Amino acid sequence: MSSKKSTPTQAFLYENKKSLNPITEEQQYVHDVYEKIAQHFSSTRYKPWPVVEEFFKELEIGSIGIDVGCGNGKYLDVNRNIYIIGADRSSNLIEISASRGFESLICDALKLPYRNECFDFVTSIAVIHHFTTPERRITAIKELFRIAKPGSKVLIYVWAMEQTESRRKFDENYQDVFVPWVIPADKNEKREEIVYKRYYHLFKKGELDELVLNTGLAKIIRSDYNKDNWYVIAIKK
Amino acid sequence: MRLVTHNMLQCHVKGCNSNNFPLQLSDVEIEIQETDFNPKFLRNMLSKLEWNALVKTALEINITTLPNVLPNDLDEEFLKMLHRVLLETHIKQGQMICPNCNHTYPIKDGIPNMLLSETET
């Protein structure tokens, strides 16, 4: 039995603590967690999702683009005929990506440091669900389209409320949850199991499409469910 | 960081909306890492770059081989020179300074850090 399968999947209820503002919340329940789990997280992120892999493989030779929220860079070498920049908020994950020889930089998805309409493609895989308010999710999506050239493709993946592959079952009354990340106990290091809570907004069917269309910046050409996620491929207007 | 990546970057400090590209390179350390030559990839990529900004930035790091205007006829020798400048030249250390607001973005171990503090966003 591989340890990768033994992660308990019960979501913790997320109580919206009014004392915390979204910035503090995301710092504590997203950024800080990824910094701490980077190494373990990376060791579980090696198998590309077929839809994402296909998206990269179909791009024209010489395309220049960016994966916003690239993590350890798992998609950055799927297609050697494109120039792809990996960007992430977590410096520990970006160091792993850079150490694999990938073009990597640290930035915030809410405020991307790139020129308007400079990229031939843009991807956002498992990122938008970490923003705690609808406004911040919309801002992040608008940024993806701002930097994409007119006519270029943008791929966005988010976690679904409706989970069919994993043993996770979410209560549909609660879209905002904490999902545990468990680092197993290590006998050699005499370390107990560590559980980190990560904040997720679980997307319901149609919700991502609505956010994308509401930006007024893009046309959706594909929208589907895959591996516990909703995804959209949109063309920048 | 390669110069292609730098060619896409602009300053994003709040209110800094003009003359914020290209970021000026300073105190840089460069490393050459060889990689496979792929002329078709390179040709297609060239039309996507802001050429003037690229030439200016290259001069800042003492690369003087780029012509002011990209020629129409790209022979193999020229492409190989570009391959070296665009794909094999890595900026390992240094900083990028905004020509408008002077904000400085550090580059450490080849990784630019573009995060701003809360008051700058």
Ligand SMILES: [Zn+2]
């Ligand atoms: Zn500036």
